[in-house]
Amino acid sequence: MxxxxxxxxxxxxxxxxxxxxxxxxxxxxxxxxxxxxxxxxxxxxxxxxxxxxxxxxxxxxxxxxxxxxxxxxxxxxxxxxxxxxxxxxxxxxxxxxxLGTIARTAKKNGDSTGDYLDDRVSFSEDKLMDSNSKAVMMAWEKPLMEAHAKAVCSGGGHILNIGFGMGLVDTAIQQYAPVTHTIVEAHPEVYKRMLQTGWGKKGNVKIIFGRWQDVLSELEHYDGIFFDTYGEYYEDLREFHQHLPKLLKPGGIYSFFNGLCGGNAFFHVVYCHLVSLELENLGYSTQLIPLPVKNCLGEDVWEGVRQKYWHLDTYYLPVCQPLQDSE
The missing domain is CATH 1.25.40.20 (Ankyrin repeat-containing domain)
Known part of the structure; x- marks a missing residue:
């Protein structure tokens, strides 16, 4: 031996x-x-x-x-x-x-955000896909997006969403009739579809076209913020978190699509703890609310999709707020 x-x-x-x-x-x-x-x-x-x-x-x-x-x-x-x-x-x-070996990708490996923004996308009733048959967003996420919207709109007021996609979370946000509803979207075809489907005509909606990194100067202060971009990495999420103190009002609620390491249960737990720790260092508490998703994820859901981006039975919805507000 x-x-x-x-x-x-x-x-x-x-x-x-x-x-x-x-x-x-x-x-x-x-x-x-x-x-x-x-x-x-x-x-x-x-x-x-x-x-x-x-x-x-x-x-x-x-x-x-x-x-x-x-x-x-x-x-x-x-x-x-x-x-x-x-x-x-x-x-x-x-x-x-x-080291950030799992979910972080070095910038020197190329700007995948740029690749996605230059890519053609296709819309169907239940999914938004890129040209490589990778899912940008899918209809199975609808209950999750409704839960995210409920969280960030819990205080009413002014709401910011980064990343429109299929419009699932923005449709849910509208049900809470926020005073203002700002949407940042960077993909030209998604932006075009937003305008075609009437989002630019809603009285309380303001659409900002561009990468969030490039339009920060156009953003204000918000009572609720949701972040869900495609083609970015954990480093981009971390970078956005650095701007939370300027964007989120005292007493506000922040949430993000928690797809971190969605292919492995233990890596996902590691990253849930990691992002909570890093947000705590910025002055925010994070509550992770477990939502069962197994029943809405049959194999037929992934038909025509090149690879699954979610393999777990439970989704942990993050609800973040300034530490002094949670004490």
Whole structure:
């Protein structure tokens, strides 16, 4: 048995001393066995929190994935091993704060927002698609958008939405009859369709065409703000959050489409905690409201879509407000 197999066996047995000795003798902490599992996954699956700590301290990748797209955190979470789960969660949060390896993409890799804005899009009754058959927005999100609208409109007044898409959240916002309803939309075809369908004629609606980064000077102060852009990354969301203190009134409510790492349950939990932590550092509390979505996501929903952008049974709707308002 080679050292990698020995390390996996020691991890399964919860033998921290042997795990450490094997690592010191050159065993590879990122080793995958014949089942596609790492020593960290084995330790997490069986709840050996002490071994999980040892492996992480010696550089075991917390975000490695098994053939079934599960990480060590998923194994701990699914098996109900709370201590091992929390160790992995903290490791993931710390790693993402420093490196941002999962949901952040370096700007040097190209401006995908620009790519999307130059792309042709197609509208149908239940989806908005780009030219590569990737879904920009889909009708299954309607109940989520209605919940977001209810949250950001809870105080009435002046509402801002970044990203029109299919108009699901804006249609819901209109039901609350805000004093003003400002919509920022950057895609020329979506903007054209907005005008064709009468959004520019609504008395309380102001449409601003352009990327939110380019039209900040045209924005005012709002009682409720919703953010849902396509073709951007976590870094763009973080950048928008830096502007919240100037955009959101005291007592206001902010929310955003929480599609962060929607393909993996544990990564999603990591990013829910990460964004909450970063918003707290900016002076905002974040409540994550669980909404079940499993029943509205049958396989037929994704027919004609190149890849699913959501794989989870629960959606966590963020409701953010200034910390002094929540105390």
């Amino acid at each position: 080679d050292k990698g197999e020995q390390l996996c066996e020691a991890a399964r047995n919860g033998d921290g001393g042997k795990v450490k000795a094997l690592i010191d003798s050159g065993a590879e902490v990122s080793y995958f066995d014949s089942d596609g599992l790492t020593p960290l996954m084995h330790a997490a699956k069986l709840g050996h929190a002490n071994v999980v700590k040892i492996l992480l301290e010696d550089g075991a990748p917390w975000n490695a994935l098994s053939p079934s797209n599960l990480s060590a955190g998923d194994f701990a979470m699914d098996s109900g091993h709370q201590e091992a789960f929390e160790v992995l969660l903290n490791a993931g949060i710390q790693a993402e704060l420093i």
